[in-house]
Amino acid sequence: MRDQDQLAMTADEMNAYLDEIFPQVRGDFHVDRLAPGEITLRLKVAERHLRPGGTVSGPAMFGLADVTVYALVLGMIGRVPLAVTTNASLDFLRKPEAGRDLIAEGRLLKLGRQLAVGDVLLRSEGSDAVVARAAMTYAIPPGKSRPENGVS
Amino acid sequence: MRDQDQLAMTADEMNAYLDEIFPQVRGDFHVDRLAPGEITLRLKVAERHLRPGGTVSGPAMFGLADVTVYALVLGMIGRVPLAVTTNASLDFLRKPEAGRDLIAEGRLLKLGRQLAVGDVLLRSEGSDAVVARAAMTYAIPPGKSRPENGVS
Amino acid sequence: MRDQDQLAMTADEMNAYLDEIFPQVRGDFHVDRLAPGEITLRLKVAERHLRPGGTVSGPAMFGLADVTVYALVLGMIGRVPLAVTTNASLDFLRKPEAGRDLIAEGRLLKLGRQLAVGDVLLRSEGSDAVVARAAMTYAIPPGKSRPENGVS
């Protein structure tokens, strides 16, 4: 049994790890908070994330939702670089506010031996209105859970 | 603008309305709580909802998620019988516990003029473990929002 | 490697098997055609599947999509009663025509060791218009693929 009340990594360790494994998007994301089963992740919105009119692009929002739940799963089970996204569903609800970071609040709904599932709400910083919601599923390679500390 | 802090119907009125518009499933569902933007709905699990092994069937869980967000939307905008489900996404996470009602906690994420979106977590009564999650979208016929009180 | 060009069961065997494992919905479904990677399944629409106005209920359409891909997966890998639905996404596009069976055309997109994914289009019999689309994912228990013929 996994211990669902304990983290395998801190927020600082996760920020360093994300920069290491996703060098292409270094500087895009920042883990503001990581707790057992919960995460707050920030997209530092820059010109490259925008579409005409100043709205954040769909791929940038997808990427934020994906990294959010991925980081939450790895925060629980440790560094499992082969975990892969298998399913995503997203609703785009409102235009994000121009010139603001996007804040993702993720929560873990299931952490099984083979599959992990979490969902996410995205909001513009400082606003209560939900810009998008997403649910993401990850397949965890057999025998790869918590490889560093032997807990499975 | 819709007033998103005010209900158009009480929980009792909603229970009566659901029995009226869905006579085929009368007695299956009960609104335990209805508040602005939030609802708790119960599936009174009976033999007809089960699959071999005592698990609640997928269609019964789909139906619960669907009625949950539908009742939440109508609770906000009033009786709009032509609102229709346009999209549903569901993750089935764990087997429900045998012999227990399923409790759905729904929240409204968007209530627009044309589309309403909400999400739902399903749990077996008395348990914290999430059995399934769902997100549902409804199309609201033009001009039909809040027909009874003129607010749109 | 699984042999993706060969069936583990015929359409007749599948019809008998569905009646056996889903006694609660016996008579609802009929496999019209089963081929490697493809299936045609019919919902024999009856009063119990309808909502007021004569439309087929959402749970009945969900159930049809679910059984379609489930039967297609088992048609390929053999009788694996523990395969479970883990994810479903559906778009409801048009009202089905009254008094007609619903015909589901399913195709298998992936048949892995742990996960199988297929998608489905639902139409009213005799019509080209798509009533709903769905994609379904199933988790296959470890070591349970093709239990009867040893192929995995």
Place this chain on the structure above:
Amino acid sequence: MRDQDQLAMTADEMNAYLDEIFPQVRGDFHVDRLAPGEITLRLKVAERHLRPGGTVSGPAMFGLADVTVYALVLGMIGRVPLAVTTNASLDFLRKPEAGRDLIAEGRLLKLGRQLAVGDVLLRSEGSDAVVARAAMTYAIPPGKSRPENGVS
């Protein structure tokens, strides 16, 4: 009624239009084929679309699926720049092959006055194996359908 057998734009016009409205991703996409209700769109895979190990990133695949159905919808109704993605569901099935373009085959399932829905299969060029599937929904602003030729 919209004429669903006729295009509002050719493939060449669509390629020019995509470059005009999405300058940030100019050169990423190419419409190989556009026909009533069907489209083939290519992601010209470059370094910026990759993740370590040479796989195409999730956001790049999301972007490809999104542009595919968007271009198909606009190919049918003409230039409606305010059409917005409201829902997306994706299954990621296999790793794309390194060093190959990704080819998206999209088909239109519904083209209504308010909502358009299509689905997409992604494959590596020259391969039959499906890398990902997606379904996308777009909201069309009221009165904006076919603005150039008055057909609605």
